Amino acid sequence: MxxxxxxxxxxxxxxxxxxxxxxxxxxxxxxxxxxxxxxxxxxxxxxxxxxxxxxxxxxxxHLSLLFVPAGVGMMAHFSRIADEWLPITLALLLSTIITMVATALVMQVTTWWLVGSAANEEQNHE
CATH class of the missing domain: 1.10.150 (DNA polymerase; domain 1)
Incomplete structure (x- = not known):
């Protein structure tokens, strides 16, 4: 239930x-x-x-089962994917690079913010 x-x-x-x-x-x-x-x-x-x-x-x-419809869709439209392989590849590569850079920047800002907050808190206790 x-x-x-x-x-x-x-x-x-x-x-x-x-x-x-x-x-x-x-x-x-x-x-x-x-x-x-x-x-x-x-x-x-x-x-x-x-x-x-x-x-x-x-x-x-069971998350892997959710990828089955996407795989079937790719097989059903394989000829179109083959015709458009260059833009698809460029989009995948660029979006991956942009995502990695954005993630690294967010991680750096978050780390800086947390370390800075901890240092300020430590100074206030002294």
């Missing part, structure tokens, strides 16, 4: 995100907006309900 309650809650957040995107015309996917709403709710709450934890753990344990 915990799994059913958790998956229902996850799907309700996805639905709310989808409806919000459709009504407001926001240019992001509805499930992404729903996930952000769920994150904010869990952050404000300060804990994850057991039902959501059970459902999310169950979904994550």
């Amino acid at each position: 915990q799994f059913l309650n958790g998956i229902t809650l996850l799907l309700v957040y996805q639905l709310v995100g989808e409806v919000t995107v459709r009504l407001l015309g926001v240019p992001i996917p509805g499930p992404v907006l729903g996930m952000v709403m769920l994150f904010i709710t869990l952050w404000i709450r300060g804990s994850t309900p057991e039902s959501v934890e059970t459902a999310s753990t169950g979904l994550l344990s």
Whole structure:
């Protein structure tokens, strides 16, 4: 029953995100907006309900199955992918490099912020 309650809650957040995107015309996917709403709710709450934890753990344990439709889609449209291999390859390479650089910068800023906060806190205690 915990799994059913958790998956229902996850799907309700996805639905709310989808409806919000459709009504407001926001240019992001509805499930992404729903996930952000769920994150904010869990952050404000300060804990994850057991039902959501059970459902999310169950979904994550079968995450590889979610790649099957993408693989089937690639096989169904293989000729188009073969015709457009250069732009696809460039997009993949550039997006990977940009993501790695952005992640490194965020990590540096976060580390600097945390180390700076710890040093200031240590000075205040002395």
